[in-house]
Amino acid sequence: MKTLLLTCLAMIAFAANSVLCRLALSQGGIDPTSFTVVRLLSGAVVLGLIFRFNRGKTTSPSRGSWLAAAMLFLYAISFSFAYVSLTTGTGALILFGAVQISMIVLTLVSGQELKPLELTGIIIAFCGLVYLVLPGVTAPSVSGFLLMALAGIAWGIYTLRGRGTQNPLADTTFNFIRSAPLVIIPALVAFPGMHSSGTGMLLAALSGGVTSGIGYAIWYTALRGLTATQAAVVQLSVPIIAAFGGVLFIAEQITLRLALSTVLTLGGILMVILSKEKN
Numbered sequence: 001m002k003t004l005l006l007t008c009l010a011m012i013a014f015a016a017n018s019v020l021c022r023l024a025l026s027q028g029g030i031d032p033t034s035f036t037v038v039r040l041l042s043g044a045v046v047l048g049l050i051f052r053f054n055r056g057k058t059t060s061p062s063r064g065s066w067l068a069a070a071m072l073f074l075y076a077i078s079f080s081f082a083y084v085s086l087t088t089g090t091g092a093l094i095l096f097g098a099v100q101i102s103m104i105v106l107t108l109v110s111g112q113e114l115k116p117l118e119l120t121g122i123i124i125a126f127c128g129l130v131y132l133v134l135p136g137v138t139a140p141s142v143s144g145f146l147l148m149a150l151a152g153i154a155w156g157i158y159t160l161r162g163r164g165t166q167n168p169l170a171d172t173t174f175n176f177i178r179s180a181p182l183v184i185i186p187a188l189v190a191f192p193g194m195h196s197s198g199t200g201m202l203l204a205a206l207s208g209g210v211t212s213g214i215g216y217a218i219w220y221t222a223l224r225g226l227t228a229t230q231a232a233v234v235q236l237s238v239p240i241i242a243a244f245g246g247v248l249f250i251a252e253q254i255t256l257r258l259a260l261s262t263v264l265t266l267g268g269i270l271m272v273i274l275s276k277e278k279n
Contacts, residue, residue: 001224006122006218007234013215015092015241017248019249020207021080022088026250030200032080033190037183040076042208044176050217051173062167062174069178071158075151077186078181081145085149087252089262090132090140091244096239097129097265098152099159100232104272106160128264131257138255168220176213232273235264 024030030038037147044217057095083091104122133145190206196204246252 003222006222010215010222011237013211013218014235014238015245016213017079017085017207018088018092018095019245020203020211021083022091022246023250024200024203024207025080025083028201030196030204031190032064032084032193033077033186033195034196035200035207036077036080036206037187038196038204039080039208039212040073040176040179040183042205043213044173044180046167046175046207046209046213047173047217050213051169054169062170064171064174065161065180066178068158068161068171070182071154071161071177072175073179073182075154075158075249077183078147078151078154082144082151085141085144085256086148087140088246088250089239089252089254089258091144092239092242093132093258093262093265094129094140094145094148095152095155096235097125097269098149098270099156100269100272101125101129102153102156102237103160104269106156115275117275118272121268122274123267123268124271125268128261128266128268131264132261136257138257140162144209158213168223169217172216172220195255227266233270239266 019034025032077093079091082094086094104118124172129149133139133142133155159177162168226234242250243254243258243262247254
């Protein structure tokens with residue numbers, strides 16, 4: 001029951017990141033660069049406090065890596081700019097579709113053989129994303145799609161880098177801290193156009209400190225009671241939760257194109273995951 005509760009909270013937190021970002025940007029309360037800066041800095045602060053509180057409970061020397069921090073930054077900045085032109089559900093679907101597909105592809109590149117069912121699942125998932133961006137009234141912008149796909153690939157690499165870590169909380173904390181200097185470059189470039197209101201700052205801080213910082217801490221705790229397959233499957237719920245969050249909090253609509261694309265993309269990924277479980 002504890003694992004179930006923590007897993008549900010973590011999935012809601014992941015979906016809330018999309019809702020908070022879209023809500024902040026759609027109301028013009030903050031620009032994408034400022035959102036990213038506040039999100040990463042607030043995440044570093046909250047995780048730093050959590051790590052300090054738990055420091056005496058572990059002897060692990062884990063301190064993350066600069067490559068992981070770079071992928072975290074690339075994910076965060078691409079995520080923010082993508083949501084300038086994407087709806088909440090569409091962005092979450094592209095993000096988690098790209099995350100899972102990139103992780104599968106990178107695993108294959110490392111030498112793992114591809115089973116027929118896995119190949120079928122990958123093709124179906126890819127077709128789902130292609131269908132999403134086919135020309136039409138409800139198709140998302142190409143730039144938004146590419147930026148969110150880049151965010152998904154970066155997050156997939158970040159996730160693979162974290163596999164086998166002895167102390168996920170410590171690694172995540174120091175990756176957030178290492179990402180702080182990286183925000184200086186886009187901040188300097190975008191400085192003339194940067195702006196933020198109190199509400200925009202609050203939403204970005206909530207995204208970084210609560211739904212990212214605390215959300216990741218909750219997820220790592222939940223992972224102790226989940227198999228790798230269960231962890232992969234439950235994450236497929238995030239785009240669906242995010243889509244309904246967009247409807248409830250931002251008055252967005254779930255289009256037929258998004259619904260069909262979601263079924264194809266997540267269904268294809270589920271086939272790959274279940275095929276791996278059988279193997």
